[in-house]
């Protein structure tokens with residue numbers, strides 16, 4: 001029996017800054033970032049603009065604020081954003097698009113979070129005065145609740161072409177874009193090319209404590225600054241935290257390949273267990289989604305027992321189904337942790353099926 005979490009597969013948000021990252025943060029040169037005078041923030045913004053092949057970038061305190069500021073720039077009240085039914089802004093951002101700006105969201109049913117140009121064509125509202133006006137397409141790379149699947153470049157181009165030829169703008173929630181880059185070998189700027197705006201999260205797999213960086217054209221970023229200010233996202237000596245982002249971009253990108261290998265190992269191990277359904281071939285990055293319904297446990301029971309009896313934490317969202325579990329690998333998870341987590345899962349599912357028989 002244990003009370004504390006020793007292996008945390010809840011999310012890649014649980015990563016903690018490494019000692020080397022903290023030391024780098026310590027030495028950061030700082031200034032008033034609201035005045036544009038923080039050299040470390042400015043450097044981080046230049047690095048991300050360059051990485052994504054955009055004119056400019058803006059450091060914000062969170063990925064959520066990157067999405068909300070971008071939506072506010074692209075849309076007016078009464079406009080509509082087309083995104084996948086499982087998209088983060090629809091479920092986990094407090095209703096931001098509607099609350100902050102009177103923007104509607106039209107969800108489409110993608111496959112593992114990925115929808116097609118045809119589905120966009122069907123969803124478009126551009127002509128009728130009765131309908132809200134479709135103004136933006138928002139896609140998620142990788143698709144979080146889609147199991148970390150990577151949007152193929154071809155699908156991105158087709159979807160963005162339909163959007164642009166109908167007068168819509170395009171936005172990428174790139175919380176895990178660099179996972180896709182590491183998994184496919186396709187450069188970030190290739191993925192970025194079709195988008196009017198996109199951002200990276202520094203606090204997920206990259207392992208920085210805070211922040212996201214939003215990128216786009218000069219004029220887009222000038223407008224996004226207005227919302228950074230309005231939403232309270234303008235900071236002062238933010239170079240201290242921006243430094244962690246610089247360190248992460250320099251040291252933590254290629255290593256994400258290990259997270260992907262560990263996720264694959266986790267899925268392969270889970271696939272061997274009775275009552276657990278998962279297809280290891282569907283695991284492309286650091287996310288593993290599996291179904292424990294056949295063990296007789298609900299997702300909540302499974303997740304709770306794993307923590308209580310083994311100190312292993314997974315996450316569980318009722319929106320994905322009653323017995324769907326998600327595990328995410330990250331820089332705090334080793335290969336041995338995966339072996340330990342699998343042994344713990346085996347004990348839980350075996351005793352559940354014994355109880356189901358008895």
Ligand SMILES: *Cc1c(COP(=O)(O)O)cnc(C)c1O
Pocket residue numbers: 061062063064065067088089140144173175176201203204211212
């Ligand atoms: C985490 C996440 C966000 C929000 O980022 P925060 O930095 O937590 O605000 C947005 N979209 C996706 C897909 C995410 O995984």
